[in-house]
Amino acid sequence: MSFAETPDEELWLATKSDHPEERAEALQELGTRAFHEANWPLAKTLFGSAADLFQELDNQNEVTKCIYSVGFAHYRLGEHEEAISMLTRALESAQELVDSRTIAFSAAPLADCYSYQGDDTKAIEFYELAIEAFDEIEDPANAGFNAISLGELHGKASRQTQALQCFIRSYNNFQSIGDAYGAARAKDRMAAALIELGDLDQAIQHIEDALNTFAHLAEEERVAFMRYRLGWTLVLHQKYARAIPELRTAAAYFRSTKDWSMAAAVELQLAIALADIDPDSRSEESEQLLTRLNAFFESVGEITNALIVQSLYGERLFDSGSYEAAATLFGDIIERAIEIDDPYIVRATRAAQAEALFKAGRITDAKNVLAEIDASEWGENKKQLERLERVKKLMLDTMALTLNIDVG
Numbered sequence: 001m002s003f004a005e006t007p008d009e010e011l012w013l014a015t016k017s018d019h020p021e022e023r024a025e026a027l028q029e030l031g032t033r034a035f036h037e038a039n040w041p042l043a044k045t046l047f048g049s050a051a052d053l054f055q056e057l058d059n060q061n062e063v064t065k066c067i068y069s070v071g072f073a074h075y076r077l078g079e080h081e082e083a084i085s086m087l088t089r090a091l092e093s094a095q096e097l098v099d100s101r102t103i104a105f106s107a108a109p110l111a112d113c114y115s116y117q118g119d120d121t122k123a124i125e126f127y128e129l130a131i132e133a134f135d136e137i138e139d140p141a142n143a144g145f146n147a148i149s150l151g152e153l154h155g156k157a158s159r160q161t162q163a164l165q166c167f168i169r170s171y172n173n174f175q176s177i178g179d180a181y182g183a184a185r186a187k188d189r190m191a192a193a194l195i196e197l198g199d200l201d202q203a204i205q206h207i208e209d210a211l212n213t214f215a216h217l218a219e220e221e222r223v224a225f226m227r228y229r230l231g232w233t234l235v236l237h238q239k240y241a242r243a244i245p246e247l248r249t250a251a252a253y254f255r256s257t258k259d260w261s262m263a264a265a266v267e268l269q270l271a272i273a274l275a276d277i278d279p280d281s282r283s284e285e286s287e288q289l290l291t292r293l294n295a296f297f298e299s300v301g302e303i304t305n306a307l308i309v310q311s312l313y314g315e316r317l318f319d320s321g322s323y324e325a326a327a328t329l330f331g332d333i334i335e336r337a338i339e340i341d342d343p344y345i346v347r348a349t350r351a352a353q354a355e356a357l358f359k360a361g362r363i364t365d366a367k368n369v370l371a372e373i374d375a376s377e378w379g380e381n382k383k384q385l386e387r388l389e390r391v392k393k394l395m396l397d398t399m400a401l402t403l404n405i406d407v408g
Helices: 008-012 019-036 040-056 060-076 079-096 100-115 120-134 140-157 160-176 180-197 200-216 218-236 240-256 261-278 284-299 303-319 323-339 343-358 362-370 381-408
Strands: none
Touching: 008 140, 019 040, 019 060, 019 140, 019 240, 019 323, 040 060, 060 079, 060 100, 100 120, 120 140, 120 200, 140 160, 140 180, 160 180, 180 200, 200 218, 218 240, 218 261, 240 261, 261 284, 284 303, 303 323, 303 343, 323 343, 343 362
């Protein structure tokens, strides 16, 4: 029996039928309509009732589909524990039935739930399963979306080569169906991995490709964001003259939309570019920007960004030879980063503090800070690994010089 064209009023009457199969199918169709209307509480109830009836009828195929739908409704409501329970049941049943479609659509939100809970190991496991199943049912769009999510988790764990492979796979998926928007998103993520791997030229090319695609699609907000990404990468590559106009344009857009946090993030990179394009004469505009941005970030509670601004001040103290002052400021930044549980800022600043302490002649303190840094946590982050190696070399050189002086 098909209820696809049946009006809602008749469907609700059918849920009172004397025939269990008719009741189950009516509930399932009403659940599907609630699903499409994003009425997740109603969908959850209807599919749950339908699942019970299909269970009585020993129709495991429909039971599995209904359990998946209940799990997905929990997922969309942010009820992650309940979603994991139901989606796991649906997945296990779908695997027994060799139902690749339900496997794919159960594994993907299951991975999202585990990712939300911070269980990246399980999230990776289920993203991989989802991608494989989506490939099997020839659904490249969903395979592409999940490949991006999988790549993000590898990137978070500093496995940038694996992340890049996921993003390339995602790009190929989207390109195969002519999804320009998806392909541009994948290009942006490819660039993020390449930046960590130290291939800035290739990263810039991918960002420019994505920017041009979003411009063609008239996605103004995405274009502005890609200009920010391009400017940020150009600053990293010390191509300040090219970065400044991109950053000014992006900042103007975000200010026009009153997205003050995004505008501030862009202007932070602009301040760096303006200062570093001529280090001998620090730009007055740059100094004003940094002062204003620090106050803004502190006032809105964006402490990570405030610490980035303060790290810039620390680097300037270091560059001017004020090593003691730089080491003290870096120490303060580390303490605050620990308070807000930002391990990235902690690791980066410890390397900077160790270098400043060595330069200040505080060898024992520097060695103690350096001992707290685990190089493996940086994974394939080329820039940070190079700095760490530089600090280690400084330590060895300093120790060698000390030994020579003692012997002499």
